[in-house]
Amino acid sequence: xxxxxxxxxxxxxxxxxxxxxxxxxxxxxxxxxxxxxxxxxxxxxxxxxxxxxxxxxxxxxxxxxxxxxxxxxxxxxxxxxxxxxxxxxxxxxxxxxxxxxxxxxxxxxxxxxxxxxxxxxxxxxxxxxxxxxxxxxxxxxxxxxxxxxxxxxxxxxxxxxxxxxxxxxxxxxxxxxxxxxxxxxxxxxxxxxxxxxxxxxxxxx
Amino acid sequence: xxxxxxxxxxxxxxxxxxxxxxxxxxxxxxxxxxxxxxxxxxxxxxxxxxxxxxxxxxxxxxxxxxxxxxxxxxxxxxxxxxxxxxxxxxxxxxxxxxxxxxxxxxxxxxxxxxxxxxxxxxxxxxxxxxxxxxxxxxxxxxxxxxxxxxxxxxxxxxxx
Numbered sequence: 305x306x307x308x309x310x311x312x313x314x315x316x317x318x319x320x321x322x323x324x325x326x327x328x329x330x331x332x333x334x335x336x337x338x339x340x341x342x343x344x345x346x347x348x349x350x351x352x353x354x355x356x357x358x359x360x361x362x363x364x365x366x367x368x369x370x371x372x373x374x375x376x377x378x379x380x381x382x383x384x385x386x387x388x389x390x391x392x393x394x395x396x397x398x399x400x401x402x403x404x405x406x407x408x409x410x411x412x413x414x415x416x417x418x419x420x421x422x423x424x425x426x427x428x429x430x431x432x433x434x435x436x437x438x439x440x441x442x443x444x445x446x447x448x449x450x451x452x453x454x455x456x457x458x459x460x461x462x463x464x465x466x467x468x469x470x471x472x473x474x475x476x477x478x479x480x481x482x483x484x485x486x487x488x489x490x491x492x493x494x495x496x497x498x499x500x501x502x503x504x505x506x507x508x509x
Numbered sequence: 510x511x512x513x514x515x516x517x518x519x520x521x522x523x524x525x526x527x528x529x530x531x532x533x534x535x536x537x538x539x540x541x542x543x544x545x546x547x548x549x550x551x552x553x554x555x556x557x558x559x560x561x562x563x564x565x566x567x568x569x570x571x572x573x574x575x576x577x578x579x580x581x582x583x584x585x586x587x588x589x590x591x592x593x594x595x596x597x598x599x600x601x602x603x604x605x606x607x608x609x610x611x612x613x614x615x616x617x618x619x620x621x622x623x624x625x626x627x628x629x630x631x632x633x634x635x636x637x638x639x640x641x642x643x644x645x646x647x648x649x650x651x652x653x654x655x656x657x658x659x660x661x662x663x664x665x666x667x668x669x
Binding site: 316319320323324326327330331334335336337338339340341342343344345346347348349367371382383430431432433434435436437438439440441443444445447448451470474503 | 526527529530533534536537540541543544545557558559560561562563564565566567569572626628631632633634635636637638640641644647648649651652653654655656657658659660661664665667668
């Protein structure tokens with residue numbers, strides 16, 4: 305006579321306890337870390353370089369210890385900074401037909417703002433006692449101004465925002481051929497509005 | 510005649526706990542994916558400022574962290590309330606930043622040594638003097654890629 309043998313079932317009742325233990329371990333040892341931020345490049349360290357640039361191509365921003373903002377010799381609110389920076393960068397003051405004429409600029413082409421975006425330099429001077437938080441806000445507005453312009457040109461040329469081009473480029477599942485296409489577009493836009501932000505000790509002569 | 514057996518009153522059916530492990534495992538996996546391991550405990554206060562034009566730091570192995578802020582309460586009696594720099598697990602002076610960066614860079618694999626980013630995790634109450642000194646140090650060791658770590662938010666909230 306054959307008896308039907310059954311495999312005894314493993315008791316899974318303590319599974320929940322084990323999982324809870326693991327869960328609590330991870331809760332204790334882990335932390336959600338913040339990893340977003342403003343990306344900036346510092347200038348190269350080379351001894352005492354002075355460059356001569358035209359004053360119209362320099363957009364001077366300074367922050368004093370009381371966290372007031374001075375742009376081109378007038379005190380302004382932080383909210384106005386982005387628009388002022390855009391006006392400066394997008395001015396394209398070089399006359400048509402001359403070297404360095406900016407065809408894609410939509411600015412007012414005024415005579416005392418930048419000649420073209422490649423020449424345009426934003427200079428940011430801080431005092432030692434200014435707040436870091438305020439400095440970050442100012443940096444944010446400057447980068448924002450560049451992004452607005454790059455987005456505009458991205459829409460015009462490629463029907464796509466600069467920022468979405470960059471985020472597509474950084475996607476993990478992008479293929480190499482897609483990436484090279486995206487990279488070309490990104491480089492084009494960056495060359496149109498190169499970020500030139502300096503934090504100098506400026507000398508006047 | 511109805512043949513339904515009358516239910517005995519009073520005893521509730523037991524709730525099945527068979528799916529409990531699944532739920533807990535789900536939670537566990539959630540936490541495992543969204544968190545990272547703590548590598549150094551903070552000795553300084555670290556409330557980051559807000560910014561809207563942020564980029565994500567993509568690869569964790571290419572980042573060197575520098576923390577700046579007031580010492581936390583338990584260290585204030587020893588180190589005072591002026592903002593300090595924290596490198597790894599201890600306080601440091603500005604002069605040590607350069608050698609710290611070089612040491613960290615030497616620890617990374619060769620092919621990553623040129624693409625490292627320095628993440629500056631600076632408390633919003635710090636002032637610019639210390640930051641300029643750190644930046645100067647970074648320039649001297651040619652660590653030019655910098656990320657001012659911020660929360661994603663409205664930059665105008667920093668003013669209050």
